[in-house]
Amino acid sequence: MSPAPTTLTITRPDDWHLHLRDGAALAAVLPYTAREFARAIVMPNLRPPVTTAAQATAYRERILAARPEGSDFEPLMTLYLTDNTPPDEITKAQAAGVVALKLYPAGATTNSDAGVTDIRRTYPTLEAMQRAGLPLLVHGEVTDPEVDVFDREAVFIDRVMRPLRADFPELKVVFEHITTKEAAEYVAGADEFTAATITAHHLLYDRNALFVGGLRPHYYCLPVLKRAVHRHALLAAAASGSRKFFLGTDSAPHAAALKEQSVCGAGCFTAPAALALYAEAFELAGALDKLEAFAAFNGPDFYGLPRNTGTVTLRREPFTLPEALPFGDATIKPLRAGETLPWSLQ
Numbered sequence: 001m002s003p004a005p006t007t008l009t010i011t012r013p014d015d016w017h018l019h020l021r022d023g024a025a026l027a028a029v030l031p032y033t034a035r036e037f038a039r040a041i042v043m044p045n046l047r048p049p050v051t052t053a054a055q056a057t058a059y060r061e062r063i064l065a066a067r068p069e070g071s072d073f074e075p076l077m078t079l080y081l082t083d084n085t086p087p088d089e090i091t092k093a094q095a096a097g098v099v100a101l102k103l104y105p106a107g108a109t110t111n112s113d114a115g116v117t118d119i120r121r122t123y124p125t126l127e128a129m130q131r132a133g134l135p136l137l138v139h140g141e142v143t144d145p146e147v148d149v150f151d152r153e154a155v156f157i158d159r160v161m162r163p164l165r166a167d168f169p170e171l172k173v174v175f176e177h178i179t180t181k182e183a184a185e186y187v188a189g190a191d192e193f194t195a196a197t198i199t200a201h202h203l204l205y206d207r208n209a210l211f212v213g214g215l216r217p218h219y220y221c222l223p224v225l226k227r228a229v230h231r232h233a234l235l236a237a238a239a240s241g242s243r244k245f246f247l248g249t250d251s252a253p254h255a256a257a258l259k260e261q262s263v264c265g266a267g268c269f270t271a272p273a274a275l276a277l278y279a280e281a282f283e284l285a286g287a288l289d290k291l292e293a294f295a296a297f298n299g300p301d302f303y304g305l306p307r308n309t310g311t312v313t314l315r316r317e318p319f320t321l322p323e324a325l326p327f328g329d330a331t332i333k334p335l336r337a338g339e340t341l342p343w344s345l346q
């Protein structure tokens with residue numbers, strides 16, 4: 001057995017699922033991502049959501065303006081699909097450089113009230129996307145209150161994903177932030193038009209993390225952490241080297257005060273140490289050699305975008321995450337706040 005490496009150099013990676021928010025929050029969180037990633041797919045679930053090409057262009061300008069001095073970070077913009085997104089918005093979106101549309105089932109997650117109430121309502125727009133080759137990014141959970149929260153992703157596969165795939169076989173679909181064995185198996189067995197992102201926290205944690213010594217709001221995200229058997233299936237999928245799985249942090253910043261109250265918003269803030277968290281997970285899976293393709297090749301290949309040039313280097317050097325970070329007028333706690341991680345970005 002070769003000794004554990006002390007450094008790991010990979011092609012500059014991208015984050016294929018990220019929440020940047022807006023205003024002071026955007027300015028606070030963007031530098032963490034811009035330091036690690038060349039590009040990121042920026043989620044459109046602002047209030048109000050980013051539903052038009054014009055809004056995406058304006059949001060992109062605000063992101064570019066918030067970049068740290070000298071940063072060449074490139075935001076990849078998305079539109080929030082609603083019941084009423086007109087099919088001709090797709091042409092405008094593509095002309096404006098929008099790379100995908102995001103499907104939030106109405107009420108499924110943070111800022112999803114304007115989401116889709118019945119996917120069939122969006123069929124003319126999906127038709128236009130399939131023709132244009134514009135991917136659909138999916139928050140894959142049903143919202144049926146009869147379905148147990150821990151089963152909502154698995155049920156979504158049968159109720160929504162399979163019919164969608166059958167009706168739009170050549171629509172590119174990314175099953176975002178998958179959390180279950182069922183989703184990992186579904187994507188692995190699907191054709192080349194289906195892919196998935198996997199977060200670092202779903203690779204590192206199972207649902208027990210929510211309850212260690214008391215309720216842990218900073219581990220609460222949607223889709224919620226699942227049993228260990230699901231985490232192991234996600235690790236196996238990421239470590240398999242399959243081109244269908246790629247890095248999407250789903251870093252979702254919420255002020256600490258909003259996480260630490262009687263009703264806690266969903267989202268884990270992982271941007272300050274995203275790559276180190278992934279390195280830890282891939283090492284656990286004995287698959288550090290698979291991290292580069294997962295983080296830097298599979299995403300652009302699926303989206304039909306060029307791979308990045310340049311590299312980043314991780315060092316096996318303990319790195320302690322701050323207890324809290326500034327977040328506009330408030331503070332925010334990164335996942336693993338105050339803890340020491342085995343890897344750090346050079």
Ligand SMILES: NC(=O)N[C@@H](CC(=O)O)C(=O)O
Binds near residue numbers: 110
């Ligand atoms: N993942 C989360 O728990 N939260 C995300 C929304 C989402 O990606 O579902 C957010 O915007 O806060």
Ligand SMILES: [Zn+2]
Binds near residue numbers: 109139176177222223
């Ligand atoms: Zn989501």
Ligand SMILES: [Zn+2]
Binds near residue numbers: 018250
């Ligand atoms: Zn998200």
